[in-house]
Amino acid sequence: MNQRWRLVRVPGPTLATTDFDLVDEAIRAPADGEVRLRSIYLSLDPYQRHWLAGAAGYGAAPRPGDTPIGRAISEVVESRDARFAVGDIVLGETGWQTHPTVDAARLTRLDPTLGPLSTHVGVLGSPGLTAWVGMVDLCRPQPGQTVLVSAAGGAVGSVAAQIAAIHGARVVGVAGAPDKCERIVREFGLAACLSHRDADFPARLARACPDGIDAYFDNTGGTVTAAAWAQLRHGARVALCGLVAEYGQGDVPGPSLRHLLARRASVTGFSVRENLQRLPEYRQRAAAWIRDGRLRYAEHIVPGIARAPEAFLALLSGATFGKCLVQVAAVPPTAAA
Amino acid sequence: MNQRWRLVRVPGPTLATTDFDLVDEAIRAPADGEVRLRSIYLSLDPYQRHWLAGAAGYGAAPRPGDTPIGRAISEVVESRDARFAVGDIVLGETGWQTHPTVDAARLTRLDPTLGPLSTHVGVLGSPGLTAWVGMVDLCRPQPGQTVLVSAAGGAVGSVAAQIAAIHGARVVGVAGAPDKCERIVREFGLAACLSHRDADFPARLARACPDGIDAYFDNTGGTVTAAAWAQLRHGARVALCGLVAEYGQGDVPGPSLRHLLARRASVTGFSVRENLQRLPEYRQRAAAWIRDGRLRYAEHIVPGIARAPEAFLALLSGATFGKCLVQVAAVPPTAAA
Numbered sequence: 001m002n003q004r005w006r007l008v009r010v011p012g013p014t015l016a017t018t019d020f021d022l023v024d025e026a027i028r029a030p031a032d033g034e035v036r037l038r039s040i041y042l043s044l045d046p047y048q049r050h051w052l053a054g055a056a057g058y059g060a061a062p063r064p065g066d067t068p069i070g071r072a073i074s075e076v077v078e079s080r081d082a083r084f085a086v087g088d089i090v091l092g093e094t095g096w097q098t099h100p101t102v103d104a105a106r107l108t109r110l111d112p113t114l115g116p117l118s119t120h121v122g123v124l125g126s127p128g129l130t131a132w133v134g135m136v137d138l139c140r141p142q143p144g145q146t147v148l149v150s151a152a153g154g155a156v157g158s159v160a161a162q163i164a165a166i167h168g169a170r171v172v173g174v175a176g177a178p179d180k181c182e183r184i185v186r187e188f189g190l191a192a193c194l195s196h197r198d199a200d201f202p203a204r205l206a207r208a209c210p211d212g213i214d215a216y217f218d219n220t221g222g223t224v225t226a227a228a229w230a231q232l233r234h235g236a237r238v239a240l241c242g243l244v245a246e247y248g249q250g251d252v253p254g255p256s257l258r259h260l261l262a263r264r265a266s267v268t269g270f271s272v273r274e275n276l277q278r279l280p281e282y283r284q285r286a287a288a289w290i291r292d293g294r295l296r297y298a299e300h301i302v303p304g305i306a307r308a309p310e311a312f313l314a315l316l317s318g319a320t321f322g323k324c325l326v327q328v329a330a331v332p333p334t335a336a337a
Numbered sequence: 338m339n340q341r342w343r344l345v346r347v348p349g350p351t352l353a354t355t356d357f358d359l360v361d362e363a364i365r366a367p368a369d370g371e372v373r374l375r376s377i378y379l380s381l382d383p384y385q386r387h388w389l390a391g392a393a394g395y396g397a398a399p400r401p402g403d404t405p406i407g408r409a410i411s412e413v414v415e416s417r418d419a420r421f422a423v424g425d426i427v428l429g430e431t432g433w434q435t436h437p438t439v440d441a442a443r444l445t446r447l448d449p450t451l452g453p454l455s456t457h458v459g460v461l462g463s464p465g466l467t468a469w470v471g472m473v474d475l476c477r478p479q480p481g482q483t484v485l486v487s488a489a490g491g492a493v494g495s496v497a498a499q500i501a502a503i504h505g506a507r508v509v510g511v512a513g514a515p516d517k518c519e520r521i522v523r524e525f526g527l528a529a530c531l532s533h534r535d536a537d538f539p540a541r542l543a544r545a546c547p548d549g550i551d552a553y554f555d556n557t558g559g560t561v562t563a564a565a566w567a568q569l570r571h572g573a574r575v576a577l578c579g580l581v582a583e584y585g586q587g588d589v590p591g592p593s594l595r596h597l598l599a600r601r602a603s604v605t606g607f608s609v610r611e612n613l614q615r616l617p618e619y620r621q622r623a624a625a626w627i628r629d630g631r632l633r634y635a636e637h638i639v640p641g642i643a644r645a646p647e648a649f650l651a652l653l654s655g656a657t658f659g660k661c662l663v664q665v666a667a668v669p670p671t672a673a674a
Contacts, residue, residue, distance in 0.1 A: 056599050221594055240598050253590035257558055260606035261577050262393050267604050269597035 002027045003305055005096035007066045011052050013249055015316065017309040020068065020096075028101040030080045036101045037074035037094065040335075041301075042308060042326040043121035044070065044315050045155070046219070049247040057271075067095035068308075071121055073110065074100070075332055084109065089335045091120060096308050098328055112335040114287065122155050122323035123290070123297035124283050130241060130272040131159035131217075132282045136167075138239035138268050139215035143168030146209050148228055150174045151219035152193055153184045153298075155323035156241060159286075160217045162188055162295050169215070172208050174224050176318035183321065187296060196220075202227040212236070218267075220245040221252065229259040236265040244316065298322025339364045340642055342433035344403045348389050350586055352653065354646040357405065357433075365438040367417045373438045374411035374431065377672075378638075379645060379663040380458035381407065381652050382492070383556075386584040394608075404432035405645075408458055410447065411437070412669055421446065426672045428457060433645050435665055449672040451624065459492050459660035460627070460634035461620050467578060467609040468496035468554075469619045473504075475576035475605050476552035480505030483546050485565055487511045488556035489530055490521045490635075492660035493578060496623075497554045499525055499632050506552070509545050511561050513655035520658065524633060533557075539564040549573070555604075557582040558589065566596040573602040581653065635659025 001024040011019045030036045051058040051069050059069070072095070076088040081104035084090065092107040094100040110117070115124050122128065139160075141147045147164040151157040152173025161184075164171045173193035175181050181193035192208045194201060205227050212233035218225055222245030232238070246252040260267065289295035300320040302311040305328045315324040338361040348356045367373045388395040388406050396406070409432070413425040418441035421427065429444040431437040447454070452461050459465065476497075478484050484501040488494040489510025498521075501508045510530035512518050518530035529545045531538060542564050549570035555562055559582030569575070583589040597604065626632035637657040639648040642665045652661040 055595070225594070240594060243595055243598055246593075246595065251593040251595070253592070254594045255591055256583075256588040257562070257577060257591045257604070257606070258392070258580055258583065258588070260604060261580060261608075262606070264606050264608060264611065266606070267594070267597060269594070269599070269601050269603070271598075271601060274601065 002097055002099040005068055005308055007062055007064055009064055010062050015313060020309045027099045030078055030101050033081050033104055034101055035076050035081055035084050035104050036078035038077050039072045039074045039098050039328040040331055041073040041118055042070055042096055042328060044312050044324040046242050046244045049316055053247055067097055069093060069095055073117055073120060087334060098305055117331050117335055118299055118325055123159055124286055126272050127155035128159045128286050129279050129282045131156045132163055133275045134217055134239035134241050134270055135160045135163045138270060139217055139237050141167040141169035141215055145169045145214035146211060147171050147215045148213045149217045150224045153180050153321050157219050158188050158322060161190055165189060166294055180321060187298060196224045206231055222246055226255045229255040232259055232263045232265045234263050236263055238267040240267055240269040300324045301327050303327045339434055339436040342405055342645055344399055344401055346401055347399050352650060357646045359643060364436045367415055367438050370418050370441055371438055372413050372418055372421050372441050373415035375414050376409045376411045376435050376665040377668055378410040378455055379407055379433055379665060381649050381661040383579050383581045386653055390584055404434055406430060406432055410454055410457060435642055454668050454672055455636055455662055460496055461623055463609050464492035465496045465623050466616050466619045468493045469500055470612045471554055471576035471578050471607055472497045472500045475607060476554055476574050478504040478506035478552055482506045482551035483548060484508050484552045485550045486554045487561045490517050490658050494556050495525050495659060498527055502526060503631055524635060533561045543568055559583055563592045566592040569596055569600045569602045571600050573600055575604040577604055577606040637661045638664050640664045
C-alpha cells in the first residue's frame with residue numbers, strides 16, 4: 001500500500017498536526033514514461049509553509065485532499081522510462097507518501113558516491129546551494145566584516161554562516177532557544193549566537209555587533225529583522241531568503257525604510273529556484289570544504305512517515321537542529337556513500 | 338547687512354514658517370583663506386527636511402539659532418584665497434543667507450557657459466546626478482519595461498522619469514494634484530501620471546501597470562511605496578532615493594517584505610553624496626540630451642530671501658513644479674549662459 005498524507009483543510013495562521021491525515025491507498029502501476037518509487041527520505045523545508053499559506057510562486061494553491069508538497073529521495077522499484085533503471089536513487093518533488101508513481105521527467109538521478117544520501121537534500125543540495133548563492137552573490141562577505149545570519153541552526157543558516165566565516169567574516173548567529181545558540185557556536189564555530197527570545201535582544205544584538213552589521217542573511221523576518229536593520233552599516237547588504245517568522249500571517253509590515261536610505265543599504269529577495277544550474281559548481285566547493293573540516297553539518301532525522309506533520313511543526317517552531325528529514329525507509333546498501 | 342534665516346526651534350513633525358526667523362547681521366570680513374559672497378540662488382531640496390528632523394548622515398543635529406543648511410550659487414565679492422577671484426561664480430553649502438563669508442575650501446567654481454546658472458543646482462547639478470545614478474545604476478531600465486517614478490514633477494523625479502524613457506522604458510509617474518499630473522505627462526512625455534491622493538490609487542496603479550512594475554524610483558515612501566511594492570514584477574529593482582512622505586514621523590513601518598521575497602526584488606538606498614565624482618560625466622550626457630530635446634526641465638523660482646521658508650514648505654507639500662529655488666539677487670550679466 002502507498003501511505004499518503006493528505007490535507008484535511010487549508011491551514012489557517014496556526015498550523016496543526018490535525019490539518020493532515022494519513023491514508024492507505026493502492027499503489028498505482030506506472031504508465032509509459034512513469035516510474036514507481038519507494039521513498040527513503042522526505043525533505044522538510046520552511047518553503048513548504050509558504051505553499052500551505054497559498055503564497056504566489058509555489059504552484060497551485062493547496063486544496064483539501066492534496067498531498068503536502070516536498071522533495072524526497074527515493075529508490076526506483078519499477079520503471080517504464082528508458083532514463084531510469086530499478087535501483088536508481090532519484091530526487092523529486094514527490095510529496096509526503098511512501099510509494100509514489102510519478103512522471104519520470106520530474107526526477108533527477110543522484111550519485112550516491114558524492115556523500116551520504118541525506119546530504120543531497122541538505123548541505124550538498126538545495127539548502128546548501130541557497131546558502132551559497134545568498135551569501136556569496138548577495139551578502140558578499142569581506143575579511144573582517146560582521147555578518148549576521150538568522151535561523152543559524154537551520155539547514156540553510158548553518159551553511160550560510162560557515163561560508164561567511166570561510167570568506168573571513170566575523171559571523172554572529174540568531175536562533176531560538178539559548179541551548180541551541182550554544183550548540184551553534186560550538187558546532188559551527190560562530191563568533192556569537194543570540195536568542196531572539198531574549199527581551200533585550202535588540203540591545204544584545206547591538207553589543208554583539210559593535211561596528212554594526214555589514215551583511216545580513218535573513219531567513220526569518222519579524223523582530224530579528226527589525227533589530228538587524230537598525231544596526232546596518234553604510235553599504236550593508238541584506239539577502240532575503242525566508243520569512244519563517246511571518247508565515248501565514250498575511251501582510252506583516254516591514255521595518256522602516258529609513259534604515260536602508262540612511263545607510264545606503266540594499267535588500268534582495270532571492271530563491272534557489274533560479275539558481276539550480278549552479279548546483280554542480282556549489283557541490284564541488286562544498287564537498288572540498290567538508291573534507292577540509294571547514295564546513296560542518298547537522299541533521300535532525302525523524303523515523304517513520306507517521307511523524308511527518310509533527311516533524312514539520314517542530315522545524316517551524318525552531319525545535320530542530322540542522323537539516324530536518326523524515327526517514328521513510330532504510331537506505332539501500334547499494335546507495336550508501 | 339547679511340540677511341540670515343535662523344531656526345527659532347528644532348521643528349516637530351509638522352514644519353511651520355514660524356520655526357524660522359530672519360535677522361539682519363553685520364557682514365563679516367573674510368580672514369585668510371576665506372571669501373565673501375553674494376548669494377544669487379538658494380537651492381531648496383527635500384534632503385534639508387532630513388537635517389531638520391535630526392536624521393543621521395546630514396552633519397550636526399539642528400539647534401536653535403542655526404542657519405538652515407542648503408546649497409547656494411553665489412558671486413565672489415571679496416577673496417582672501419588664491420583659488421577664487423572677485424566675480425567668480427561658486428557653489429557651496431552656505432545656507433539661507435544673503436552675504437555669507439566662508440572657508441574657500443568649501444566652494445566649487447561653476448562654469449556659467451555650461452547652462453543657465455540655476456541649472457547647476459537642478460538638471461545639470463546634484464538633483465540631475467541623483468536621478469541618473471539611481472535610474473541607470475539601480476533601476477537599470479530596459480526597452481519595453483515599466484518604470485514607476487514617485488514625485489515625478491520634482492527636480493529629481495522629472496529627470497529620472499525622462500532618463501528611463503531615453504532608455505526605452507514605458508514610464509508611469511506619481512504626483513499629488515491631478516493638474517500637476519497632467520502637466521507632468523504633457524511636459525515630460527510620460528505614458529501616464531497618477532495622483533496618490535485618489536482614494537483608489539492602488540487600483541489605478543495596477544491598471545496603469547498591467548504587466549507590473551520592473552523598476553521603481555522611490556522619492557517618497559508611504560502609501561505610494563506600499564502600492565508599488567505590491568505590483569513589483571519578478572526581478573524588480575527599487576532605487577530608494579527619498580522618503581518625503583515620512584519625514585519627521587520617526588520609524589514608519591515599511592511594506593511587507595514578502596513582496597520582495599516572492600518577486601526576487603531588490604531595494605537599494607542611495608545618495609548622490611557618494612557619487613559626486615561622476616558629475617562631469619553626467620553633465621556632458623545631460624547637456625546633450627537637453628540639446629536633442631530629449632530631456633526637459635522645469636523650474637519654480639521664488640523671488641526674495643524673505644520667502645525661503647514659505648517656498649520650502651510649498652516644495653515639501655508637493656505644490657511646486659520642477660526644481661525649486663529662491664532668487665536672492667539678480668544673475669550678473671557676466672554669468673549669463
